Amino acid sequence: MLICPVCTQPLVRVEKSLSCENKHSFDQAKQGYFNLLLNPAKKSNQPGDNNEMVQARTRFLDAGHYQSISDAINQMAIDLLWQQQDAEILDVGCGEGYYTQRLHHALADHQINHELFGLDISKDAIKAACKRTKDINWLVANGKKTPFSEQSMHLTLNVFNRIMPDSLKHLCHPQGHVLIASAGAHHLQQLKEAIYDSPKFVEFDAIAVMKDHFKHVQRQQLDFVIKLPPASTQDLLYMTPHAWRSSPQTQQQLLSQEQLELRVQINLDCFSPLESEHKD
Numbered sequence: 001m002l003i004c005p006v007c008t009q010p011l012v013r014v015e016k017s018l019s020c021e022n023k024h025s026f027d028q029a030k031q032g033y034f035n036l037l038l039n040p041a042k043k044s045n046q047p048g049d050n051n052e053m054v055q056a057r058t059r060f061l062d063a064g065h066y067q068s069i070s071d072a073i074n075q076m077a078i079d080l081l082w083q084q085q086d087a088e089i090l091d092v093g094c095g096e097g098y099y100t101q102r103l104h105h106a107l108a109d110h111q112i113n114h115e116l117f118g119l120d121i122s123k124d125a126i127k128a129a130c131k132r133t134k135d136i137n138w139l140v141a142n143g144k145k146t147p148f149s150e151q152s153m154h155l156t157l158n159v160f161n162r163i164m165p166d167s168l169k170h171l172c173h174p175q176g177h178v179l180i181a182s183a184g185a186h187h188l189q190q191l192k193e194a195i196y197d198s199p200k201f202v203e204f205d206a207i208a209v210m211k212d213h214f215k216h217v218q219r220q221q222l223d224f225v226i227k228l229p230p231a232s233t234q235d236l237l238y239m240t241p242h243a244w245r246s247s248p249q250t251q252q253q254l255l256s257q258e259q260l261e262l263r264v265q266i267n268l269d270c271f272s273p274l275e276s277e278h279k280d
């Protein structure tokens, strides 16, 4: 259930606005999203990904290079939710909504009744997401303190976004799950080798980050090679922090390759809240 970011009372929708009993009110933007980000929650005027990054991500994802990641996320979600009535689902840090929209279609194809929220701190990202579909509730908000009541989500997705375990714990239904997609040690290996003198191949440890509140249920590792034409290489450079750290010469060298072969290595981890363990 959506709650007021000011006073935490329930938000009720009347036509094109959401309001609480204390008369805090939030109007729907013309693109279709609600902005529930409070000013003090912003560190800058434009928090999160900027428009250039968002557009690059949309082009890259729509070219299908990461479709198998999306398919694997969807299959895990279907396995978790197939018996769930009226599943409440949140994609936190959803960006421009590629994974969110594909999840929505996959669940609908499997007749899994659900209400899906896509939340991101970047207004540019959410505006782009609104162009994908109006069937998802798109929100500009802070994933650190989300506008949802406690234990309201049966499934929360966190795809390539910084993990905020306290917030995930607050959101997660006692029988719910959290799915985290994060980069494995060798993700984009050749890109790192081209950019850094001594590239580090260290695995991000999602299990350690989650361990205080969640039990690790399962991991699926995806490991495959993508072959990028220069336009997609350019988009990838824009949408990752690697671009900022690479010299113009290195970027030129990468872009001059007719096909850039890159290893993609992703961990998909599923978690359940510690309290939900049945002690029998």
Ligand SMILES: C[S@@+](CC[C@H](N)C(=O)[O-])C[C@H]1O[C@@H](n2cnc3c(N)ncnc32)[C@H](O)[C@@H]1O
Pocket (backbone or CB within 6 Å): 047, 048, 049, 057, 092, 093, 094, 095, 096, 097, 098, 099, 119, 120, 121, 122, 125, 141, 142, 143, 144, 158, 159, 160, 161, 162
């Ligand atoms: C690497 S992008 C991933 C986007 C999307 N999940 C995807 O994989 O295409 C990380 C996203 O997290 C968002 N983000 C960063 N900090 C956030 C916060 N505190 N709350 C919500 N979203 C945040 C950024 O704006 C960006 O869209």
Ligand SMILES: [Zn+2]
Pocket (backbone or CB within 6 Å): 004, 005, 006, 007, 008, 009, 020, 021, 022, 023, 024
């Ligand atoms: Zn309020």
